[in-house]
Amino acid sequence: MTYTIGKAAQMINLNAPTLRFYDKEGLLPFVERSEGGIRLFKETDFEWLRLIECLKATGMPIKDIKTFIGWCMEGDATLEKRREMFCERKAAVEQQMKEMQDTLDIVTYKCWFYENAVRLGSNEKAKELLETAMPAEMQARKEKLTAWCCR
Amino acid sequence: MTYTIGKAAQMINLNAPTLRFYDKEGLLPFVERSEGGIRLFKETDFEWLRLIECLKATGMPIKDIKTFIGWCMEGDATLEKRREMFCERKAAVEQQMKEMQDTLDIVTYKCWFYENAVRLGSNEKAKELLETAMPAEMQARKEKLTAWCCR
DNA sequence: TCTTGACTTAAAGTTAGCTTTAAGTATTAG
DNA sequence: CTAATACTTAAAGCTAACTTTAAGTCAAGA
Structure with missing residues (x-):
């Protein structure tokens, strides 16, 4: 067929x-x-x-x-080259996953920030919440994330 | 400054x-x-x-x-638009992460396969291991992965 | 003041990975 | 046998995101 x-x-x-x-x-x-x-x-x-x-x-x-x-x-003469190539691909994808996780953390934080901003009707008021009201799952990365407050 | x-x-x-x-x-x-x-x-x-x-x-x-x-x-008049945009970005990144995880699973499997192939000196001999010797962390995805055996 | 190096703009060029076009050939249904 | 459709090739075109070039202006040190 x-x-x-x-x-x-x-x-x-x-x-x-x-x-x-x-x-x-x-x-x-x-x-x-x-x-x-x-x-x-x-x-x-x-x-x-x-x-x-x-x-x-x-x-x-x-x-x-x-x-x-x-x-x-x-054929089989190139098996080692191919093994190396897949190792490199694996490392590349793992690196991309890490970077994408960092991006996701920031975007998740932004979602939370804008939910507050919309609810309070103002960017400035949402900022006031940053120190006090950050959800638990973001607390671990708080230092990284609070640098991202403004926009 | x-x-x-x-x-x-x-x-x-x-x-x-x-x-x-x-x-x-x-x-x-x-x-x-x-x-x-x-x-x-x-x-x-x-x-x-x-x-x-x-x-x-x-x-x-x-x-x-x-x-x-x-x-x-x-300014604040566009807060809702911006919130929506970040939600969409979050969903997009989550989708990309899922797809990348699937890719990583395949590549990880390939690394294991080629380690065996190199050790045994042949692609064909490595294939014979597939049913018996797959590591535990790959067993869960075995059905997905054995379709990927050949190259 | 002069020289040097960093800046300015507009416009052309580059790269990857397709996508479309044009002209022609092969296959299949009636 | 013919018409319609799907295939063939080479080559040009497209898009995103830069990158380079050319000609000229600005700013700081000797």
Whole structure:
């Protein structure tokens, strides 16, 4: 069972030009063609595509994904390179998670601040609450957060 | 105490052209100028800049940040709009965190898989371990993850 | 006063990752 | 066999967020 590019695109929530672009960039060396030159996507190709999406989600640029796919095609000789690459991706994502948690803490604090500001009808009055009325889950990060009071 | 654009840029780890670009895009209406037209960054301007960085970190485009800054300049009449905006940002970041956690789970699994593959010298031999030797912390997501075995 | 270095602007250039267009070929339903 | 639709390619276009360039102005030290 194979799929043309349009069907394949539908199935993974991309569009056909994007898949052609990936192919042109060297991300899809495993996709075979019909005699007439039509791309035929196999079931296993969808595993590759999901993996590509995963690597994109880690923030990996297309060129590096291409390099990785190339290693996969070379076989077991490149296992160590691939292991290293995934370690680096893991570290990168963990770093991004940390930064995003910091951002979330600030935004959560802002939500609380603006709820008060709206209730009291004024930014200035909300500021007066800062020392006294901060919820428990924010107290731990109070020092970090009170620098964020003003806007 | 005020700072020229070069000093200010250094202090917040941006560069001067980027700050000029932000200004041109309407993100820095609060920055005042000398008689000769030189931008003078005040202490409070750095609070604004940190807030802009925070909103950028949530994935907010510059145009929307500009809108928000505009609301701030209008005063307490826009408090409700600003509260809503922060709620939306909070939801957006929470969503991003969830997606990143899913990505991290897959990449963590990949690291484990490739450690085995390298140790055993072969992708195929590593696959044989999948059913028997998956670490406890991955067992919970086993069904999700075993679909990711191959590369 | 002069030089130097940092500032000013407008406008053009860059990068990543698509997305669209144009011209043409292949496949399938009737 | 024909028409309609989906595919093919190369190349141009798009968007966001800068970044660089060019030409000129401002400010501080010798």
